[in-house]
Amino acid sequence: xxxxxxxxxxxxxxxxxxxxxxxxxxxxxxxxxxxxxxxxxxxxxxxxxxxxxxxxxxxxxxxxxxxxxxxxxxxxxxxxxxxxxxxxxxxxxxxxxxxxxxxxxxxxxxxxxxxxxxxxxxxxxxxxxxxxxxxxxxxxxxxxxxxxxxxxxxxxxxxxxxxxxxx
Amino acid sequence: xxxxxxxxxxxxxxxxxxxxxxxxxxxxxxxxxxxxxxxxxxxxxxxxxxxxxxxxxxxxxxxxxxxxxxxxxxxxxxxxxxxxxxxxxxxxxxxxxxxxxxxxxxxxxxxxxxxxxxxxxxxxxxxxxxxxxxxxxxxxxxxxxxxxxxxxxxxxxxxx
Numbered sequence: 001x002x003x004x005x006x007x008x009x010x011x012x013x014x015x016x017x018x019x020x021x022x023x024x025x026x027x028x029x030x031x032x033x034x035x036x037x038x039x040x041x042x043x044x045x046x047x048x049x050x051x052x053x054x055x056x057x058x059x060x061x062x063x064x065x066x067x068x069x070x071x072x073x074x075x076x077x078x079x080x081x082x083x084x085x086x087x088x089x090x091x092x093x094x095x096x097x098x099x100x101x102x103x104x105x106x107x108x109x110x111x112x113x114x115x116x117x118x119x120x121x122x123x124x125x126x127x128x129x130x131x132x133x134x135x136x137x138x139x140x141x142x143x144x145x146x147x148x149x150x151x152x153x154x155x156x157x158x159x160x161x162x163x164x165x166x167x
Numbered sequence: 168x169x170x171x172x173x174x175x176x177x178x179x180x181x182x183x184x185x186x187x188x189x190x191x192x193x194x195x196x197x198x199x200x201x202x203x204x205x206x207x208x209x210x211x212x213x214x215x216x217x218x219x220x221x222x223x224x225x226x227x228x229x230x231x232x233x234x235x236x237x238x239x240x241x242x243x244x245x246x247x248x249x250x251x252x253x254x255x256x257x258x259x260x261x262x263x264x265x266x267x268x269x270x271x272x273x274x275x276x277x278x279x280x281x282x283x284x285x286x287x288x289x290x291x292x293x294x295x296x297x298x299x300x301x302x303x304x305x306x307x308x309x310x311x312x313x314x315x316x317x318x319x320x321x322x323x324x325x326x327x
Contacts, residue, residue, distance in 0.1 A: 084299045086320040116314055118306040126322045 025160040029073075029099070030152040031061035036072035038092060041079025043106035046138035055141040060148050069095040074151075075128075080108035081121045093128045099160070101131045101151060105144070110135050169194075169247030176214055176249065180206060193239075193248040200253045200262050207238075207251070211268050216240040216249055219269035222276060224283040228309045232256040236285055238265070255285065264289035282307040 039047060051057050051065070058064075066072040069092045081089055093102070104124055107113040110133045112122035124130060131154065134147040173194045177187045183206060186197040198206050210216040220239035227233055232254040240249045255262055264287035265272040276287040277296040284305040287293065295302060299319060304311050 083316065083318050084297075086318065090320050118311065118313070118315055118317070121318070122316075125325070126318075127320045129323070 022158075022160050023156070026156040026158065029160070030155040033060070033062035033074045033101075033148075033151075034064060034066045034072040035062055035074040035076045036067070036069050036092070036096070037065050037076050037078055038089060039076075039078040040081060040085065041106075041108065043079045043108070043138045046141065046144070047076070047078045047105065050141040050144045055145060057145065057148060060145070060152060062148055069093070070097065072096060073100050075100065075102045076105050077102065077109040077124050078105040080113070080115055081124055082119050083121055084119075086121050086127055089124065090127050101155065102128060103132045103134060103147065103151065104130045105134050106139060107135045107137045113137060169245055172214055172242065172245040172247050176210065179209060179213070193250050195250045195252065197252045197254075200255060203251070203253055204263050204265075207240075207265055207268055210240055210249060210251075214242065215244040216242045216247075218243055219265065219271050219275075220248075222265070222272060222279050224279055224285050224307075226283065226307070226309045234260050234283065234285060236262050236279070260284055261286040261288055263287070266290050281305065284308065 037044075037047060049055060062074065069075070073096065075093060075096060077089065093100075102124075104110045108115060108120070109124050112120050116122065121127070132147050132151045134143055136143055139147075169192065170189075173189055176194060176196075177184070180187065180196065180198075183202040184196045184198055186195070188195050196206065218241040220241050222236065222238045225235040225237060227235070234255050234257070236253050236255060238251045240251070241247070242249075253262060260283075262285065264276055266276070266287075266289060273290060273292065274296060276285075276290045277293055279285050280287060280290075280293045281295045281298045281302075282305055294300075298306070301319075302317055304315075
């Protein structure tokens with residue numbers, strides 16, 4: 001009111017505003033996840049189950065798989081990743097635009113599972129950052145739904161740096 | 168039905184087969200590497216073993232010659248199976264390729280080559296099939312450390 005337009009607003013008010021905006025953007029983003037299914041192995045069956053009618057991840061806004069990483073913001077790595085496949089996974093991850101999140105679906109993507117040998121990557125977090133691990137061989141659909149809800153909580157609670165002083 | 172053809176095969180190859188026994192309905196022959204092509208030609212052209220099932224190897228680390236190379240053939244005419252084994256030494260694990268007889272042998276020889284290091288003389292394409300370029304060693308040999316990894320992508324540094 002009495003503050004001239006060319007002077008920055010008091011930081012308390014700005015902080016309040018950005019916090020509210022972060023909340024708002026987080027709320028919007030958490031219900032519009034576009035998963036990219038990087039599906040390599042038998043966990044795919046469970047992924048189909050959890051994403052189709054009976055368990056229906058559409059309820060959480062995470063239903064429509066985009067089959068190009070450039071249009072997706074959630075990388076779901078479903079199944080074993082071998083060393084031979086690791087460069088492909090890295091390339092897919094690098095093609096995704098920010099903001100992006102990664103779910104390691106199943107114990108093989110989490111830690112390599114029982115493939116502790118020359119062929120398998122011992123967990124995708126060796127090469128890309130992972131937000132959420134869902135262990136299990138394969139995980140039950142309830143676990144996946146619980147995982148997606150936890151990821152939504154994480155998205156809602158984090159800062160969304162698109163909101164800055166310029167906006 | 169298969170007993171008759173096994174008897175004929177055993178009789179015909181009596182001169183070159185070191186062993187010929189029928190186990191679990193399969194005739195198992197052991198031959199020397201230099202007789203391999205002769206034996207396979209006879210199996211294919213005279214006895215109708217027209218399907219190449221598999222080639223693999225067995226590593227016996229304490230034995231010399233160290234490797235068994237094992238082929239399986241099937242006859243769609245006699246409904247019979249034959250297993251052919253030969254022994255090759257560690258210093259020169261070379262056997263003749265069967266690609267001139269069975270085109271399908273090419274891929275299986277590639278796999279056997281990368282996993283055990285068996286060299287198939289006459290197979291022009293022994294590039295890695297399941298493994299990748301740059302992989303050192305032969306992972307199904309007993310002396311390959313089970314958990315030795317050869318990652319293509321450098322691992323991230325994980326903050327504590």
